[in-house]
Amino acid sequence: MTDLIAFLEPDKAVMARRPAIIADLAGLLPESCLITDERELVPFDTDAFVSYRRMPLAVVLPETTAQVSAVLKYCNDNAIPVIPRGAGTSLSGGAIPQEDAIVIGVSKMNRILEMDFPNRAAVVQAGVTNISISQAVDADGFFYAPDPSSQLACTIGGNIGMNSGGAHCLKYGVTTNNLLGVRMVMFDGSIVDIGGKALDSAGYDLLGLICGSEGQLGIVTEATVRLIAKPEGARPVLFGFDSSETAGACVTDIIGSGIIPVAIEFMDKPAIEICEAFAHAGYPMDVEALLIVEVEGSDAEMDAMLERIIAIARKHGVKTIRESQSALEAALIWKGRKSAFGATGRIADYICMDGTVPLGQLSYVLAKTSEITDRYGLRVANVFHAGDGNMHPLILFDANDPEESRKAEMAGNDILKLCVDAGGCLTGEHGVGIEKRDLMRHQYSDADLGQQMRVRAAFDPKWILNPSKVFPLDGRNGSQPGNQSARKTAA
Amino acid sequence: MNVMDIEYPETEEEVARIVAGANAAGLTIEVRGGGTKLTFGRPVQSASTLSLARLTGITNYDPSELVMAARAGTPLAEIEAALAANNQMLTFEPIDYRPLLGATGEPSIGGVFAANNSGPRRILAGAARDSLLGVRFVNGTGEIVKSGGRVMKNVTGLDLVKLLAGSWGTLGVLSEVIFKVLPKPETAVSIVVSGLNDAQAAEAMAAAMAMSVEVSGAAHLPESVIHKVAGGRLTGGPVTILRLEGLTPSVEVRTTRLVAEMSRRGNVTVLDQAASHDLWRDIRDVKPFAGASMKPVWRVSVAPSAGHQLVAALRLKTGVDAFYDWQGGLVWLCMEADPEAGLIRQYIKALGGGHATLVRASAAIRASVPVFEPQPRALEALTRRIKDQFDPSGVLNPGRMTETM
Structure with a gap:
């Protein structure tokens, strides 16, 4: 600590x-x-x-x-x-x-209230786990798309709070793109319904604002989410490369060529070793970087898409290609990836960064990330959503060593600043929380933050909702409603 | 208003100066992009007009990153041409309101996002707001503010990007927008099912959307409107249209599956890419109700299965023509005479909720009938508080969305 x-x-x-x-x-x-x-x-x-x-x-x-x-x-x-x-x-x-x-x-509010297939919507309470929505509608041929790695445990309420993503949001988008409505309790106890089963709602896009607001605008108790028809089949394929740079270049080329797979996940060698030791997914051990590319559809569709992806990968000198031959194998491949954080936790303490960078900056940011962790004498494992540039460097350290813990946090901050300076942002899907709060000024000007804080105050005048999070603790006064005069004067 | 009253800033700083000046002087401003939607919404009462027509230019576009940035006044046509040159497109297929509103001029990209203009592909690829990654804007006090950025995933702070999309220039003057683009589909076809009534069509569209064939457009045109689209080539009763897009081998597979399913419901024909393109453009731009008429036109958004029920209920009470997009959830209504705002909104509530926007009507009607759906009291109050945090003195587009804001 x-x-x-x-x-x-x-x-x-x-x-x-x-x-x-x-x-x-x-x-x-x-x-x-x-x-x-x-x-x-x-x-x-x-x-x-x-x-x-x-x-x-x-x-x-x-x-x-x-x-x-x-x-x-x-x-x-x-x-x-x-x-x-x-x-x-x-x-x-x-x-x-x-x-x-x-x-x-909200954990006791865990019921699925309605499954409405003609309108492709499910109404659920906020404490329902992410995975249970997909499980409930599976037999009817649907699923709920956002799939954070913690989906077995995490709730839809938390997903809305953080605008959670997941491996498959390259194709299907994140929570905000799959949310149709919420019932929310406001600061004063009033209950509002925003959105519903229609695709868009009246007035300002409050739903879009609430999604990702980290519990600072109200407490969501029910959600209407969009269901999507389950693809006929899905096939993850492993592509092993000699270097992270070539793997990164391959990602850019796949996306740029007009093919959007469901997911493109990236692992570097340390991550491959950690995940393979845990999940025995059959990852190749003789490569420096691994891409998991998943395509979906009928067999004919997947064959057609894979043919093109493989051609691009060969152009980049791919070393090994392995297509999953069965549902079991596919599940193992994903088990390895989705348990990356847990598997890392078995061998060391870690903090996971979440910056997102433009695709063209992937290789540069990876190389710089290694330089940063080297400088602090720490190890790093990279496992992330490459298709949308959402990096997840896991910085390994010993939590019992206060000095090393501090170093890990400082290395993390340096990496996030690097992401912002490369044209990206501090957090792609995990949220600001307390972790990145004090880095917000690196990404935003005072005017930017001031505007956000004033909007926040419109929802929570006394700042009672999750008050230590998201916004730097200093410099809040000018935006808090107790100090309207400051704003008026500035205007 | 004469031409002298329009200001044409060429930089974001100039926009900020103009707005700050108006704010200090207690004046109001009408914000305008390409000016093609001026008759959409309530008539604005303002001292002057700020046009973004000279704040133009694509500022960042690397096709391999699937992201483009452009100044707000950049013509949509210029954006689409640049994308087309790289075989890319805007996924949300923005509606062009000119035919319906009888407007001239060039829509701007800022106007597209300020109005959250989406088209048929919205059911698969999301609305304009889903493609919008970042904005720069000038708020009502003249401050320059940015939100979001140019990366695909970003949860850093409050998502003001979404709030600005669809705010009709009432929260800030967009100066730059950054948005996601996608490769153009290699091919597209449309499966046309003939002879279904509105209720059968709703069932057929729901069935199609429940199949894993990735329908990228699902519309139903009753017999009364089919002669107005695709050059009048559709004949012989109502048509239900389902679009498939993507890689050629994949579209072939999906077409076979969808045709097999739909053949059980009605006569099926398949339109090739060119015919499909023209048909969906006409559906997108509400061609059935375009023309010189000033008959009131409503855009209604409801749950997909409620659309046809709404129309059936209305038909018993008043003269109305209608067609459906978005699997039946987007209903375009053309009223024979009276706008019937109260009736329409009462039925929408009874059918589980949604909203109605009066897209076309005379200025007198738009000033007296709430153009945008009135909100419940708590949300109305919240909306007011949000507006106050962006534009405390009410400088920007006063009266555009509601009478009091």
Whole structure:
């Protein structure tokens, strides 16, 4: 655990009122929905960004939108910070609480409310896991497209909060492209419905704004998501290369040639070794870089597409090509890729970066990433969504060594700045959370951030929703509603 | 208004100066791109006009990265020509409102995104807002603000990009847009099913969308409108049209499967690429209702299975012509006389929700009938608060979206 990232100073007055607050909460929802025991609170003190931990004041796990509304209204009336939580799989610390905050978890709201196939939509509660939507509609020939690697655990509410992506969003887009509507509880407990089964909604695109807002605009309790007809078949193919540069160039060429596969995933040698040791997926071990290219459709379609992709790969001197010959083999190939983070966690502690860069910069950024980690004396494994330039360098370190932990965080920051300087952004799909909060000024000007913060304030005037996240802690005053005069003067 | 009242900034800084000046002086500005949608929405009451017609030029385009950046006033035609030269395209197939509105001039790329103009491929590839990756804009106080960027995946901070798309220039003056582009499909065909009524067509389109054949356009044209499209070549009753696009071998496979399924529902013919192209362009641009008429035209967005129910209900009460895109979820209504705003919106609510926009009507009607769907109170208040955070003095396009904003 390090202390590079600050949290807002907890409000001592709120903490002092803890017994009274707990008593009040007990009046708002059933006892089974309220967690206050110190030991039972521990699982909620962090998320998948485990370097930082904060014990919340209490956790509530409401069963209904009305209960969420009651708690949120109470917290707003009493100026108590609120941390919305899905499954706690955030890699950027988006769900880490603070000592004066109530965690509102949506995990008990886990029912699929409606499957409407003629309209290709499913209405689900926010605590439904990502994978369970696809499982529920599978027999009817549909699926829900965004597939973050944590899809077994992560909730649709969390996916909306972070605008989650996944390996297959190269073709199908990320959460925001697959979300049709939400029911959301606003800061004051009011409940709004935005969007629905129509493809677009009236007025400003509030749905687009809410998606990826990291729990700062309200708490989503229900979502209407788009279902897509399941392809007849899918076939991942492994392409091994002698260098990361040639693999990167091959990716650019495939995309540029007019072929958009469902997924193009990239692994460098360290990542291949880690994943193969864990999943025994049959990855080639004698290559420096591996691409998993997945195509889908009928056999004839896949053959046609693969023929062209293989021709491009040969042009780039591909060393090994292996097509999966069975559904089992295909599943193994994906198991290896999707368990990359978990497999890495078995051999070392790691932090995972998430910058996105223009495709043409992939090779440059990969080379520079190695230079950066070398400079800090750390190892790095790269496994990422190459088709859309979303990098995931995993920086390996020993969390028991405070010095190395600090180095890892600093190397991560350097890599993210590199991504921004190469024309990209700090985070492609994991969110800003606390992790990248203090780098926001590297990507945005004061005017850019000021505009975002004013919009945020329109949804949450007292800044009670996930307040330590996304926006740098300093320089907030000018944008907070308590200080309207500053804005008016500037205008 | 005379020509002198129009300002033509050539740089983003000039835009910022003009807006800041208006804001300081308590004046209002009508924001205009190519000016082809001026009669869409409520008539704007403003002291002056800011045209982006000279803020032009493609600023970044590397075809292998599938991303283009352009200044907001760049003509759409110039964008599409540059893309076509590299065998690429805008995936969202932006509607051209000129035929319907009887407008002249060249649509600008900024105007396309400010109005979130999408076309038939929206059901597969998303709307304009889904392709928009980044924006630069000048807010109502004259500040230059950027959001998003030029990469495909970006969740860094609040997504103001989406908010600006479809905001009709009421939140900021777009100065530059960065958007995703895609390779043009190698080939395209349209499967035409004849003789289905509206309800049968809705079922057929839903069945097609449930197949793994990647339908990229699903429209239904009742008999009353078929002579208005594709040069009048379609005859003999209503047609339901399904488009397939992609690599040639793949389209062949999918065509066979889709034809087999649709043949059980009606007579099927297959249109080749050229015929398909013309037909979908006419559907996209609402050709059935284009012309000199000022009969009110509505654009209705509902759940796909609700579209035909809405039309059936309306037909019992009033004179209306209609056709369907987006699997039945996008309904174009042409009213015989009265716009019937209340009736249409009441039925939409009863059918599970959606919204109706009055696209064409006389200025007098557009000033008195809510052009955009009125929102529930809580959302209306939120919308007001958001507007205030971008344009606190109400400088930009006052009255364009609602009477009070």
